[in-house]
Amino acid sequence: MINLDYLLAFVTAADKGSFSAAGRHIGKSQSTISVSVSNLELDLGVSLFDRTGKYPVLTQEGEHLYEQAKVLMRQADRIENYTSGVRDQVENSLVIGLDPLVPFSLIETPLEKISQKFPFTQIQIKKEKSDGLFTQLNDDKVDFVLHLTEDAIPDYYEFACIHQLEWTCVCSPDSEFADLEIVNNDLLTTERQIICTSLYEHKVLGSVGTLSQSVWLAHDQDDMIRMVEQGIGWAVLPTIMLQERVALGTLVEFTPEYVKSNQSYGVDLVWKTNDSLGPVAHYLRELLFTG
Structure with a gap:
């Protein structure tokens, strides 16, 4: 059976370029690294390093085994981490x-x-x-x-409010809303609004968030963004989702008459x-x- 300590000494020596550098990295003496590598060579029956020069150089067999040894060490680390998690009752x-x-x-x-x-x-x-x-x-x-x-x-x-989510009105760059300083309520209610189904059916925000007489429903807010970018309608969306697209120019923020500042709603963790x-x-x- 392969000794993992020997394998670690071999891989580290190959990575660091010398037995002394490997020893400093692992926290062991140069002689310990050298002995470990020699013992591994005896166990495997092959020479892993050419030691004729100032620094050890991987042999052809050593280069081949080095890649396999790294995989084996990663697997050993995974086993150790997994068993540590089991002991600490980490959830699956x-x-x-x-x-x-x-x-x-x-x-x-x-x-x-x-x-x-x-x-x-x-x-x-x-x-x-x-x-x-x-x-x-x-x-x-x-x-x-x-x-x-x-x-x-x-x-x-149990619950806690973890974030105050700000909301912003947006439209496509081609929308007539894009050039208006303030969009009046009459215009807002006559143009198509894109709404997430969860908002439309929300017990508290549904009536507040639905402003237009013409509504299209989307499953989630990513779909809403795509529909607004295509010029299908306007929407009220979390500001955090819009910054990149506004910067790219695919969406334009606008201010509606009914509110002169960003709205915010709490996000609860339950x-x-x-x-x-x-x-x-x-x-x-x-x-x-x-x-």
Whole structure:
């Protein structure tokens, strides 16, 4: 059986270019690295380094085994990390329910950090309306729900507002709204509005967010953006989703008469009261609270 310490000494020596540099990197003496590599050569029955020069140089066999050794070391690291996670009771999976009104960008950075800190935990994102997500939360099919604040949260749920989401009115560059300093209410109500189904059916924001007499419904806000860019209608969308497209000129912000400043609504993170949260869930909550 291959000794992993010997293998580590071999790979590190090949990476660093000398036994002394490998020893400094690992925290062992040069002689320990040299002995480890020699023992590995004896175990394998091949010469891994040509030692005739000032610095050891990989032989043809050494070059071939070096690539395989790196793969084996990565696999060993994965096994060690996985067993460490098992000991620490790290969750195998975590399910996050995301209402279509909540921009995915709010969880992009936390997800990236989780992927690095807990590489063996599977993350699933469920994107649907809040009512369905709360049903799944109650049935333990979802661990967290992110949604726009609406009715009072039941006592058997914990929640925290993690973000104030600003909203902006936008149209295509070809829209007549694009050149107006303020779009009056009469014009606003007669031109087609693109609305996300979740907003249209929202208990609190539905009536506030629906302003036009002519409405087209889209499944999510990414679809809304594409329809507005095509000049199909105008929309009210989270500002955080628009910055790049406004800078590129595919969307134009405008100010409606009914409001002279950006509107904002809270985004709540919700989870079940007394749920036993594992390390990944705690870490996600911490990231969202501080983000």
